[in-house]
Amino acid sequence: xxxxxxxxQKEVSDGLRNRWLLAITMTFAxxxxxxxxxxxxxxxxxxxxxxxxxxxxxxxxxxxxxxLIALLVAYDAIVGEDEGGTLLLLLTYPLSRMHLxxxxxxxxxxxxxxxxxxxxxxxxxxxVVFAEGVVVSEVLAAFGRFILSSTLLGWSFLxxxxxxSALVTEKKRAAGLALSIWFLFVLVFDLALLAxxxxxEGGMSPETLPWLLMLNPTDIYRLINLAAMNGFGGVSGAxxxxxxxxxxxxxxxxxxxxVAAPLLLAHVAFMRRxx
Amino acid sequence: xxxxxxxxxxxxxxxxxxxxNLTLGEGEVLGLFGHNGAGKTTTIKLILGLLRPDRGNVxxxxxxxxxxxxxxxxxxxxxxxxxxxxxxxxxxxxxxxxLKQAPLTQVxxxxxxxxxxxxxxxxxxxxxxxxxxxxxxxxxxxxxPRLLLLDEPTVGLDPIATAxxxxxxxxxxxxxxxxxxxxHVLPGVEPHIDRAAILGHxxxxxxxxxxxxxxxxxxxxxxxxxxxxxxxxCLERWKDQIPDMRPVNAHSLEIATDAQHKLELxxxxxxxxxxxxxxxxxxxxxxxxxxxxxxDPAQIxxxxx
Ligand SMILES: Nc1ncnc2c1ncn2[C@@H]1O[C@H](COP(=O)(O)OP(=O)(O)OP(=O)(O)O)[C@@H](O)[C@H]1O
Ligand SMILES: [Mg+2]
Numbered sequence: 001x002x003x004x005x006x007x008x009q010k011e012v013s014d015g016l017r018n019r020w021l022l023a024i025t026m027t028f029a030x031x032x033x034x035x036x037x038x039x040x041x042x043x044x045x046x047x048x049x050x051x052x053x054x055x056x057x058x059x060x061x062x063x064x065x066x067x068l069i070a071l072l073v074a075y076d077a078i079v080g081e082d083e084g085g086t087l088l089l090l091l092t093y094p095l096s097r098m099h100l101x102x103x104x105x106x107x108x109x110x111x112x113x114x115x116x117x118x119x120x121x122x123x124x125x126x127x128v129v130f131a132e133g134v135v136v137s138e139v140l141a142a143f144g145r146f147i148l149s150s151t152l153l154g155w156s157f158l159x160x161x162x163x164x165s166a167l168v169t170e171k172k173r174a175a176g177l178a179l180s181i182w183f184l185f186v187l188v189f190d191l192a193l194l195a196x197x198x199x200x201e202g203g204m205s206p207e208t209l210p211w212l213l214m215l216n217p218t219d220i221y222r223l224i225n226l227a228a229m230n231g232f233g234g235v236s237g238a239x240x241x242x243x244x245x246x247x248x249x250x251x252x253x254x255x256x257x258x259v260a261a262p263l264l265l266a267h268v269a270f271m272r273r274x275x
Numbered sequence: 276x277x278x279x280x281x282x283x284x285x286x287x288x289x290x291x292x293x294x295x296n297l298t299l300g301e302g303e304v305l306g307l308f309g310h311n312g313a314g315k316t317t318t319i320k321l322i323l324g325l326l327r328p329d330r331g332n333v334x335x336x337x338x339x340x341x342x343x344x345x346x347x348x349x350x351x352x353x354x355x356x357x358x359x360x361x362x363x364x365x366x367x368x369x370x371x372x373x374l375k376q377a378p379l380t381q382v383x384x385x386x387x388x389x390x391x392x393x394x395x396x397x398x399x400x401x402x403x404x405x406x407x408x409x410x411x412x413x414x415x416x417x418x419x420p421r422l423l424l425l426d427e428p429t430v431g432l433d434p435i436a437t438a439x440x441x442x443x444x445x446x447x448x449x450x451x452x453x454x455x456x457x458x459h460v461l462p463g464v465e466p467h468i469d470r471a472a473i474l475g476h477x478x479x480x481x482x483x484x485x486x487x488x489x490x491x492x493x494x495x496x497x498x499x500x501x502x503x504x505x506x507x508x509c510l511e512r513w514k515d516q517i518p519d520m521r522p523v524n525a526h527s528l529e530i531a532t533d534a535q536h537k538l539e540l541x542x543x544x545x546x547x548x549x550x551x552x553x554x555x556x557x558x559x560x561x562x563x564x565x566x567x568x569x570x571d572p573a574q575i576x577x578x579x580x
Pocket of ligand 1: 275316
């Protein structure tokens with residue numbers, strides 16, 4: 001246990017040293033504050049409108065950005081140490097491969113979690129302090145949910161990045177594979193689902209179709225944040241089929257599974273990896 | 276401390292170790308030698324549990340080498356040791372000390388011991404090859420290991436640092452540590468090892484103390500007589516009894532003999548020939564290495580091609 005913590009500590013201090021933590025936090029903060037005040041500029045208004053539309057726009061942007069950041073942070077977690085020659089050395093120290101994997105994952109998780117809390121949290125604070133006519137408890141509830149789900153989404157893509165990193169023997173290949181994963185979940189999946197929806201034309205049972213959304217962590221993430229807000233009034237595209245899902249806690253559980261399952265697979269891949 | 280019994284290892288379908296038997300006792304230094312690709316590093320990785328043997332048995336410190344907590348007692352210097360380039364030498368060693376649960380007070384003294392005190396706060400990416408090697412050595416000594424595995428430790432070290440390293444090896448041996456030393460630099464290691472194992476194409480070609488190896492090889496001992504009076508007459512007179520006698524320069528003779536006949540021959544010669552000096556040249560590690568490696572049929576084929 002203490003070995004896991006030592007590895008995690010190193011990862012966090014690396015994150016501080018190379019300014020990743022700062023950069024991600026700033027990105028989140030600027031993004032959230034920008035959307036809160038200028039999100040509705042297209043419709044001619046400038047200034048804070050309301051919490052619902054802020055969270056809605058933020059969610060759709062973050063569902064692109066957070067997976068990308070998480071993959072970028074961790075795609076070389078294992079393959080990078082291998083290429084750098086330090087993996088060989090670490091594995092002759094009194095720690096198991098599981099300690100190493102979990103330790104590094106915890107370190108990266110802490111970085112993403114801190115960035116989400118500090119970055120999005122500062123936006124929430126700004127809204128509470130500067131915006132007029134907002135109900136504080138509403139803002140806190142919406143942002144609390146948003147920050148927690150954003151963190152979980154980040155962790156699930158961290159876990160996917162670890163899986164890639166444990167499978168591949170070259171850093172370049174890992175980067176390519178990580179990008180493909182991003183492309184698949186963020187862009188291709190919904191299009192494929194829409195195509196399926198129109199081509200089967202109700203041929204598929206309407207009960208099973210919404211469950212397909214659970215196959216994509218970014219869709220679960222959007223459902224969590226949008227469903228809670230406005231009863232799916234603003235939900236469009238492939239996501240609309242999720243309106244029928246009889247789930248609330250199930251969505252959270254789904255996201256948690258998307259953290260645990262790839263991490264478990266990464267562990268299996270790492271154990272089989274030749275040094 | 277180490278027992279390898281009938282170990283065979285494959286990379287894919289390529290067999291790199293054939294039925295290897297090797298042991299190391301406490302307070303013993305084993306030199307592991309062999310050509311490039313002979314299987315030295317593979318053997319060390321098996322001892323460390325980084326590889327699992329496809330056949331045979333490996334025991335390290337009396338236990339299966341994949342047991343994690345046992346590694347606290349093992350120090351390992353890999354060939355081409357690498358570190359985190361963005362950390363300083365001090366930070367690197369502190370991190371590894373924590374992982375090995377070694378006292379942090381050891382870090383400063385180790386840096387001093389390997390001569391890196393001044394560069395301790397410099398980032399590792401600015402280190403020279405030899406400085407990295409020194410840091411690697413310091414890392415291997417964390418936690419006062421009972422078993423030390425050094426894979427080409429002298430690569431990149433300057434002559435003084437190399438001498439320091441050998442002195443360190445001697446000191447640790449006196450304290451009862453078992454040490455495996457892999458090297459291509461044969462001159463110089465001889466006085467610091469108890470036994471040598473010579474690998475050729477994944478097979479143990481020879482193993483034993485230097486005396487044992489000399490006997491096995493029946494490598495000739497060369498006697499050089501210098502300042503010989505009436506050299507040509509001597510040559511003429513002894514040439515039938517001692518066929519391995521040859522002139523070297525104007526006043527010197529060289530005779531090849533073996534360990535058994537060495538003394539007898541010397542007695543006879545010194546009573547009947549007038550000489551100024553006698554040099555006895557024992558076959559060194561390098562001669563033995565050449566002998567056992569050349570014995571390898573595959574190697575001979577390679578050199579013929
Ligand atoms: N990861 C690997 N995959 C495939 N083959 C390997 C691998 N590592 C080593 N080998 C092969 O195993 C054989 C033994 O390699 P090893 O590294 O043990 O040699 P060595 O004696 O340490 O050589 P050197 O003196 O060059 O360090 C070589 O033929 C090498 O090609
Ligand atoms: Mg080697």
